[in-house]
Amino acid sequence: MQRPDHFAFYAARFSDPRIQALIREAAQATLDWLRANKSSITAHGVEILKPWCDEPGYAATPPNKMVEKARHDTLPSQVYEQGIAKNLEIATMNGVLDIDPDELRWLVLARSAEVEGWVHVLTRYSWVNRPMNLEHFRDTGDYHPGCPQSHAKAKLARLARLGFVTVTKGKEFDIRVGPIAKTFYEDVWFPIKEEFAKKIGKHDGGKA
DSSP: OOOOOHHHHHHHHHTSHHHHHHHHHHHHHHHHHHHHTOOEEOTTSOEESSOSSOHHHHHTSOSSHHHHHIIIIIHHHHHHHHHHHHHHHHHHHTTSOOSOTTOHHHHHHHHSHHHHHHHHHHHHHHHTTOOBOHHHHHHTTTOOTTOOHHHHHHHHHHHHHTTSEEEEESSSEEEEEOHHHHHHIIIIIHHHHHHHHHHHHHTTTTOO
C-alpha cells in the first residue's frame, strides 16, 4: 500500500484561494496586534497584558550602545517570536491550520531559533526562485553529523503542516518557503521590525 504524500496534501491545501485569503487576513491581524503593542505571548502560549516591546524602557535609557545593540540584535527575534505565535493562534482559529491550539509543541517548534533561521533563508531564496535541498536543510539546521535523514524529513513534515515550507519530492527534495511563513516574513516581520527600530532609534539620539 502506497504511503500518503503529506507534502503534496499540504501544498494543495495552502494553494486553495480561500485558504490564501485567510492567511493574508491572519497576517494583517497579526500586524495590527504587534503595532498596538499592548500584549505579549508567553513561552506557554498565554497572552498577557504586557507590551511585547518595552518602549518605555528604551525611552528611560540614556543614549548608549546598549540601546543600539537592543535595536539591532534583540528586536528582530522579539518581532519573530511574538508575531509568529500570534499568527499561528489566529490561523488556527480561522481554520487555516489543522492543529490543536493546546498542543504546545507547535508553538515551541515555530518559535525555535532553528526554524526562525529557515524562515529567513527560505524567504530570501524565494526572491531569486531558489529552492533548498534536503542536505542543505540538514546542514543549516540543528543536526549532528551522521544524523539520519528521517529526522530532517520528520521536521519538514511538521513545518509543511504549519505552512512554513512547501516540499516537492523528486530525485531530491525541493524545499521552498511555505505561504504562511512567506506572508508573515514579508507582510508582518519586516515592516514591524523597521517601524519599531525607528521608534527605539528616537530614544537613542535618533539614529534609526
